[in-house]
Amino acid sequence: MIPVGFAYERPDAVEGALELLAEHGEDATVLAGGHSLLPVMKLRLGTPELIIDIGRLSELSYVRVEGDEVAIGAGTRHHAVETSDVVAAEVPLLAAVARTVGDPQVRHRGTLGGSLAHADPASDLPAAVLALGGTVVLRSLRGDRYVPITAFYTGVFSSVREPDELVVEVRVPRTGGAGWAYEKFTRRANDWAIVGVAVVDGRVGLVNMGSTPLRASATEAALAEGASIVDAAMLADRDTDPPADVAGTKEYRRHLARVFARRALTTAIVA
Amino acid sequence: MKIEMTVNGEATAADVEPRLLLAHYLRDVIGLKATNIGCDTTSCGACTVLLDGESVKSCTLLAVQADAQSVVTMEGLSPDPGSLHPVAAAFRAEHGLQCGFCTPGMVMAAVGLLRENPTPTEREVREGLEGNLCRCTGYHNIVRAVLLASGQDPDTARPGAAGDGLVAPGFSVGSA
Ligand SMILES: Cc1cc2nc3c(=O)[nH]c(=O)nc-3n(C[C@H](O)[C@H](O)[C@H](O)COP(=O)(O)OP(=O)(O)OC[C@H]3O[C@@H](n4cnc5c(N)ncnc54)[C@H](O)[C@@H]3O)c2cc1C
Ligand code: FES
Numbered sequence: 001m002i003p004v005g006f007a008y009e010r011p012d013a014v015e016g017a018l019e020l021l022a023e024h025g026e027d028a029t030v031l032a033g034g035h036s037l038l039p040v041m042k043l044r045l046g047t048p049e050l051i052i053d054i055g056r057l058s059e060l061s062y063v064r065v066e067g068d069e070v071a072i073g074a075g076t077r078h079h080a081v082e083t084s085d086v087v088a089a090e091v092p093l094l095a096a097v098a099r100t101v102g103d104p105q106v107r108h109r110g111t112l113g114g115s116l117a118h119a120d121p122a123s124d125l126p127a128a129v130l131a132l133g134g135t136v137v138l139r140s141l142r143g144d145r146y147v148p149i150t151a152f153y154t155g156v157f158s159s160v161r162e163p164d165e166l167v168v169e170v171r172v173p174r175t176g177g178a179g180w181a182y183e184k185f186t187r188r189a190n191d192w193a194i195v196g197v198a199v200v201d202g203r204v205g206l207v208n209m210g211s212t213p214l215r216a217s218a219t220e221a222a223l224a225e226g227a228s229i230v231d232a233a234m235l236a237d238r239d240t241d242p243p244a245d246v247a248g249t250k251e252y253r254r255h256l257a258r259v260f261a262r263r264a265l266t267t268a269i270v271a
Numbered sequence: 272m273k274i275e276m277t278v279n280g281e282a283t284a285a286d287v288e289p290r291l292l293l294a295h296y297l298r299d300v301i302g303l304k305a306t307n308i309g310c311d312t313t314s315c316g317a318c319t320v321l322l323d324g325e326s327v328k329s330c331t332l333l334a335v336q337a338d339a340q341s342v343v344t345m346e347g348l349s350p351d352p353g354s355l356h357p358v359a360a361a362f363r364a365e366h367g368l369q370c371g372f373c374t375p376g377m378v379m380a381a382v383g384l385l386r387e388n389p390t391p392t393e394r395e396v397r398e399g400l401e402g403n404l405c406r407c408t409g410y411h412n413i414v415r416a417v418l419l420a421s422g423q424d425p426d427t428a429r430p431g432a433a434g435d436g437l438v439a440p441g442f443s444v445g446s447a
């Protein structure tokens with residue numbers, strides 16, 4: 001399968017990428033790891049006119065502690081997140097979730113920024129960043145915007161990112177010793193989640209339970225009011241609208257969300 | 272677009288369309304046919320090569336993305352057929368192939384895995400190769416071959432148990 005032809009630019013700095021985005025706007029498509037974009041282009045479901053390749057910009061690949069947050073460059077590969085000592089010590093949930101993405105070859109290419117920007121509700125990392133209460137940093141020639149992940153997604157494959165903006169960084173609070181867990185339910189070893197539940201510090205993020213990653217707010221509120229894990233987990237599917245597809249019906253996904261919320265909360269809180 | 276790429280230690284160059292996939296560059300432009308295309312959808316791993324030392328699926332990379340970088344294919348592992356690369360030799364010793372279609376990708380994924388984890392447990396080998404499918408389903412001998420290539424005795428290598436800190440999709444993880 002061969003993509004439709006396109007023009008290709010590989011700027012050697014973020015500044016150059018921003019200039020190209022400002023000039024071409026909606027006609028330009030950013031290429032990071034290419035592990036969501038290229039499959040779509042090979043199927044000819046996506047036919048970008050201009051590709052701006054940011055995959056080699058080393059200035060977008062870093063993990064640093066900044067105050068009570070960890071700042072991760074958008075170009076940081078899943079493999080680097082998975083193996084970073086800083087991530088393991090400061091945000092262990094994120095390292096564990098990165099390790100569940102695809103397979104080693106996919107993790108050598110796919111990036112944290114690409115995973116967030118792609119806005120697929122079946123992706124693992126957006127729900128983890130949501131449970132962490134992270135922030136997406138968007139940059140354009142107009143300046144920087146710090147968008148809380150709770151306000152970033154607007155629907156399936158869509159976010160508040162403007163066409164001239166680049167996701168340059170993802171910021172997450174240092175959670176240190178707070179209990180955490182990720183439950184990813186798949187049928188086959190390296191599949192996408194049918195449903196996933198990320199828990200950290202009493203917050204619960206849901207994978208594939210609606211058109212965007214969701215917080216299980218009713219569960220969180222019940223826990224805060226002293227409900228038992230079993231009772232709180234029964235509310236995990238409240239206000240969700242999960243997809244129905246070959247992997248399962250809506251009702252099946254609702255059931256999975258309740259079961260895996262219970263397991264994840266038990267691991268995070270009791271263990 | 273003009274690109275230059277080191278493939279198996281040798282400089283290669285071509286003027287290519289940006290949409291050319293790395294797998295097609297290797298097979299059709301420079302004529303190295305070991306790298307197979309199986310699924311063409313990033314699932315099977317038959318097209319796995321090393322890009323600057325890391326395993327990648329060459330059906331899901333543009334050749335232009337590998338411009339000015341270094342690629343190793345199965346051909347480059349054992350340039351002298353008289354002395355096989357240790358991973359290739361171990362696949363032969365343990366009979367780690369049947370039809371052989373998955374083998375170049377499997378071997379390159381194994382070389383990449385051992386570079387990151389020189390003495391893996393059996394479970395780490397299985398998880399490290401989860402991006403590679405063998406439709407002859409000869410996984411058992413493939414895992415043994417990788418353990419042998421890492422200098423371990425496949426009969427006594429550590430299985431790697433639950434709770435060893437290793438996490439696979441579909442397994443439960445959390446703070447212990
Ligand atoms: C076989 C396979 C299995 C996978 N399994 C999983 C899985 O289990 N779980 C999971 O979560 N994901 C999975 N993925 C997806 C993988 O994680 C992708 O790497 C990720 O979703 C996209 O990251 P990327 O860097 O490859 O982005 P790309 O494919 O390069 O880009 C994706 C989209 O985001 C945009 N974009 C990328 N970076 C930026 C940026 N910095 N600023 C603005 N826009 C940007 C692009 O324009 C494009 O629209 C899988 C992929 C494959 C091929
Ligand atoms: S051909 Fe590339 S993964 Fe199957």
Ligand code: FES
Nearest residue numbers: 369371405406407
């Ligand atoms: S040996 Fe036939 S596909 Fe693996």
